[in-house]
Structures are given as C-alpha cells and as structure tokens.
Amino acid sequence: SQTIHQWPATLVQPVGSPLSLECTVEGTSNPNLYWYRQAAGRGLQLLFYSVGIGQISSEVPQNLSASRPQDRQFILSSKKLLLSDSGFYLCAWDRGLSQQYFGPGTRLTVT
Amino acid sequence: AQSVTQLDSHVSVSEGTPVLLRCNYSSSYSPSLFWYVQHPNKGLQLLLKYTSAATLVKGINGFEAEFKKSETSFHLTKPSAHMSDAAEYFCVVMANTGNQFYFGTGTSLTVIP
Numbered sequence: 275s276q277t278i279h280q281w282p283a284t285l286v287q288p289v290g291s292p293l294s295l296e297c298t299v300e301g302t303s304n305p306n307l308y309w310y311r312q313a314a315g316r317g318l319q320l321l322f323y324s325v326g327i328g329q330i331s332s333e334v335p336q337n338l339s340a341s342r343p344q345d346r347q348f349i350l351s352s353k354k355l356l357l358s359d360s361g362f363y364l365c366a367w368d369r370g371l372s373q374q375y376f377g378p379g380t381r382l383t384v385t
Numbered sequence: 386a387q388s389v390t391q392l393d394s395h396v397s398v399s400e401g402t403p404v405l406l407r408c409n410y411s412s413s414y415s416p417s418l419f420w421y422v423q424h425p426n427k428g429l430q431l432l433l434k435y436t437s438a439a440t441l442v443k444g445i446n447g448f449e450a451e452f453k454k455s456e457t458s459f460h461l462t463k464p465s466a467h468m469s470d471a472a473e474y475f476c477v478v479m480a481n482t483g484n485q486f487y488f489g490t491g492t493s494l495t496v497i498p
Contacts, residue, residue: 308486376428
C-alpha cells in the first residue's frame with residue numbers, strides 16, 4: 275500500500291532563517307507531487323506541483339521554492355522565511371485523474 | 386477556468402440532526418469533484434468523489450453528495466451528525482489535465498452535543 279510521509283511535524287523558526295520541508299511517498303512510482311499551504315482560517319493554496327523528477331511548476335510567486343531530486347521525494351525550501359510563511363504545509367500525491375492522497379502536514383510557525 | 390465556492394464558512398448542527406455543507410463549482414467541462422475532511426492538525430482525508438458516473442455519490446462515514454449539473458452544485462450531506470464529524474470540510478474540483486486541484490475555502494462543522 276502507498277504511504278506518504280512529511281517531516282518535521284512541527285517547526286518553529288525565526289524570520290530570515292532557511293526552511294526545508296521534506297515529503298516522501300512509498301509504494302508507488304512516478305507520482306504527481308504537490309505542496310499546499312493552509313494559512314490560519316483559510317483554505318488550501320497550491321504552491322507547487324511536479325509531474326516528474328526535476329519538473330516543478332509554481333502556482334504563485336513567493337519566496338518559496340520546491341525541488342524533486344528523486345522520483346518519490348519532494349522538498350519545499352526557502353532561503354529566508356517571512357512571518358507570512360507561517361501555516362500548515364501539506365504534501366500530496368496522485369497518479370493523475372484520481373483523488374489526491376495527503377500527508378500528515380507540517381505546522382510551521384515563523385517568529 | 387475552474388473554481389469552487391463553499392457557501393458557508395461555518396455550520397453548526399446538533400448531534401443526531403442532518404448535515405448539509407454546500408458547494409458550487411464553475412467548470413468549462415464535465416468536472417471531477419471531491420469532498421475532503423480535515424481534523425485539527427491532521428492531513429486531508431477523502432470522503433467521496435464524483436467522476437461522471439452516478440450523480441449520487443456515497444462516501445465514508447455515512448456522507449454522500451449529489452452532483453447537480455443544472456445547479457452546478459455538489460452539496461455534502463449526512464442524515465445524522467456524530468460528534469466525530471466535527472472538522473473542516475473542503476470541496477474540490479479537478480482540472481481536466483489531472484494535475485491541478487482547486488480547493489474551496491472550507492466549511493468548519495461544529496456538532497453540538
């Protein structure tokens with residue numbers, strides 16, 4: 275069966291510090307991968323999606339970036355965090371034309 | 386272009402009474418539609434999905450939704466609310482490329498004992 279992991283589960287970091295969130299998927303190959311952000315009291319915002327290794331599409335301009343160094347690994351990064359980057363970050367995967375499967379999420383607080 | 390509108394940001398029901406969470410969509414083609422549930426500080430779990438088969442879709446935990454093309458709606462219902470149903474619910478439409486999902490802003494369901 276397929277599983278999706280995210281770490282860390284929670285993170286508190288100061289403004290201006292770097293960020294690295296990792297997402298890995300097990301039990302499937304060549305998945306589509308997604309990063310979403312959920313700000314407090316708001317819906318989900320798609321940040322990035324990837325249909326293959328090294329292929330990243332960005333949905334909104336921001337100081338975040340994403341990379342897919344391996345087929346089932348998706349990394350969300352920032353060189354300098356802003357207060358507005360606080361939120362709940364969700365990684366998801368699918369095989370196209372089907373529902374998405376979400377990870378447990380990472381709660382990021384920028385102080 | 387695709388979009389989803391969840392008509393209520395908060396819904397409060399008494400335990401044992403029916404639940405109705407409303408969702409309207411906009412799509413230039415026959416859409417695929419989903420409902421997800423999110424419990425506090427947890428990831429999202431799929432409740433049900435519509436992909437152009439039966440218009441009445443049954444999901445997990447007693448939830449169901451009806452696709453009404455004439456009304457461009459996909460409302461989520463449950464005959465009898467349980468305390469464990471208290472959560473955030475998201476209506477989602479999928480782009481025909483299969484690569485992009487558009488989420489509504491969510492409806493927070495409170496169940497009163």
